[in-house]
Amino acid sequence: MADLKSTTKPLFLREEDLRQGIELLFYAYRDFTAEPDAILAKWGFGRAHHRVIYFVGRNPNITVTELLEILKITKQSLSRVLGKLIEDEFIHQRADPSDRRRKLLTLTDKGQELERELTTTQMARFARAYRETDAEAVEGFRRVLAGIINPEDRARVRPRQRPGSGRG
Amino acid sequence: MADLKSTTKPLFLREEDLRQGIELLFYAYRDFTAEPDAILAKWGFGRAHHRVIYFVGRNPNITVTELLEILKITKQSLSRVLGKLIEDEFIHQRADPSDRRRKLLTLTDKGQELERELTTTQMARFARAYRETDAEAVEGFRRVLAGIINPEDRARVRPRQRPGSGRG
DNA sequence: GATTTAAGGTCAGCCATGTTGACTTAATTA
């Protein structure tokens, strides 16, 4: 743990350091998804359902098109998953009054409950990781990961302040 | 970008901050895998092949069992992917002289070439992200992501110094 | 008002990649 780390200030980009980033991301994502996967399996859902539940919960009244932009999958792929969530009453849809072609998606009570169960495990993981470090490390984590995201989507990830502010 | 960030030192774990972590990880992983996926498609390979190529390249002479421990998938899942990579001569296997049940896996020249092409895109992404920040941010990123990984696997991700040191 | 565009949905089929379960072979170890 105290190898080249002590050469703090100057930022040498050794291949080793870059590969370490790649591997951290791989392992973190692998473990980060494992617990929710187990919960989802109890309901006959998969990881794709989780993503839909998460982002609908996070962006109440999101439309299908907006959801597709976040997930970057095809309409057909989404519809299979979303259709099942609506059928099983985890997600509710209603027409947008101002443009009745659009369907606004929200979580039902049941959906919120599942969302919370799933997200709790992932938040606990982050809470632990944050607590093991400090505020500066967390800020560094944010800035580096934001830099990994394609520039056009970085704005999607910013802590929202006011309740009921909806999506960006 | 300068919201609650200025409350630097004390580490309040607001749900917003935890959800931001979740979302950063989702978007980062989504974009991080997109470029390699496109390269792999040209060869008729998928993301699973990439992971095998990457970790064999990273750990020359790794065994099948060790690879399974890293990937956390079943032997049957791996064998389909690994079998194709061996058949197409991206990966070479030979018996371990000291225990001939074990097969030691290495990249062929062709395999190394593909590995480099794939990894270059991901290293470039990290190089950009690292350069956009500073050494402290990078260190924070490392520590937080390491905290997301299950404790028993954290040791896997540490920059290796000496060439030919093999896996841990 | 008629046409074009946008949002959403649907059907069919394909492919990649995960799973379980059962079983085999070869080599090492107890």
Added chain:
DNA sequence: TAATTAAGTCAACATGGCTGACCTTAAATC
């Protein structure tokens, strides 16, 4: 010699991506 370990195999199944074609409804535009 018997048990264990490493690897491989066959079959069947589920999830969740994809393409392509096509439809409906509502809004926007000509």
